Amino acid sequence: MRVSVIQMNQGSDKAANIAAAERLIAAAAESDRPHLVSLPETWTNLGGGRDARMRAAEILPDPGGEGGPAYEAMRAIARRHEVFVHGGSIIEDGGEKLFNTTLVFDPEGAEIARYRKIHLFDITAPDGTGYRESALYGGGDRLVTFTAHGITFGLTICYDMRFPEQYLALRRAGAEAILVPSNFTLQTGKDHWEVLLRARAIETQCWIIAAASWGQYEERGAQRSVYGHSLIADPWGHVVAKASDGVGFSTARIEPAVTERVRRDMPVLEHRRLA
Numbered sequence: 148m149r150v151s152v153i154q155m156n157q158g159s160d161k162a163a164n165i166a167a168a169e170r171l172i173a174a175a176a177e178s179d180r181p182h183l184v185s186l187p188e189t190w191t192n193l194g195g196g197r198d199a200r201m202r203a204a205e206i207l208p209d210p211g212g213e214g215g216p217a218y219e220a221m222r223a224i225a226r227r228h229e230v231f232v233h234g235g236s237i238i239e240d241g242g243e244k245l246f247n248t249t250l251v252f253d254p255e256g257a258e259i260a261r262y263r264k265i266h267l268f269d270i271t272a273p274d275g276t277g278y279r280e281s282a283l284y285g286g287g288d289r290l291v292t293f294t295a296h297g298i299t300f301g302l303t304i305c306y307d308m309r310f311p312e313q314y315l316a317l318r319r320a321g322a323e324a325i326l327v328p329s330n331f332t333l334q335t336g337k338d339h340w341e342v343l344l345r346a347r348a349i350e351t352q353c354w355i356i357a358a359a360s361w362g363q364y365e366e367r368g369a370q371r372s373v374y375g376h377s378l379i380a381d382p383w384g385h386v387v388a389k390a391s392d393g394v395g396f397s398t399a400r401i402e403p404a405v406t407e408r409v410r411r412d413m414p415v416l417e418h419r420r421l422a
């Protein structure tokens with residue numbers, strides 16, 4: 148099975164972001180023929196303050212129902228290219244609160260998974276920039292997996308990657324690959340991005356698939372930078388695909404035989420004594 152991570156530089160123009168995602172996925176589908184494409188976190192909107200996020204938010208339909216523009220765009224992309232679409236995350240209008248929510252569609256355009264980001268980014272970055280994701284977003288409380296081409300995928304988002312217990316729980320729930328769409332900040336990304344993702348791959352013996360936003364965006368009059376470096380790591384922790392700076396995509400083969408060998412030769416799950 149081939150998987151492509153899509154690297155975007157989205158801003159606060161939702162229609163332009165949807166068009167950019169369609170273009171990048173079409174290019175990836177044509178050149179690399181992936182079975183699954185993965186978009187970054189909040190690929191429909193980045194920056195623009197509270198108002199842009201409220202405007203970009205969509206009420207999600209009940210299964211089978213008609214959704215908003217991003218929801219319907221993902222269904223159409225899945226059908227057009229006959230691929231599974233992992234929709235990174237979109238901004239979900241949950242009534243009282245927003246949610247940072249992943250949707251997954253199968254090649255027929257049916258929604259097959261929905262996950263709300265559990266861990267919210269309330270921190271101060273090394274350059275002094277403060278982030279308070281919980282001011283706008285509620286947190287999820289459920290682990291979610293789905294199956295495609297016989298492989299079980301676990302869902303996580305961005306800051307979740309700092310909480311290894313979530314990844315271990317997904318491995319125990321049967322995950323062989325774990326998706327981590329992200330808007331990783333440049334400040335934290337340059338020191339932590341690849342280290343954390345490879346560690347999650349090594350300790351869970353899962354493929355780690357991390358599509359990221361790259362470049363600058365505007366937030367309340369200031370420019371902010373996100374790190375990019377979208378990557379796929381194998382269950383041994385090798386980086387087997389990686390995007391350069393800029394928008395684009397990168398593709399790798401997910402090989403069940405590699406997962407089986409790594410887990411058979413080093414059965415760390417059976418050796419666990421403390422957790």
Ligand SMILES: O=C(O)CNC(=O)[C@H](CS)NC(=O)CCC(=O)C(=O)O
Pocket residue numbers: 188189192193194200247267268278279280305306309330331332335336339
């Ligand atoms: O704000 C939105 O609309 C969507 N949410 C995000 O982009 C979130 C909160 S600002 N970003 C992260 O979690 C980055 C984590 C990170 O960079 C790290 O863990 O170091």
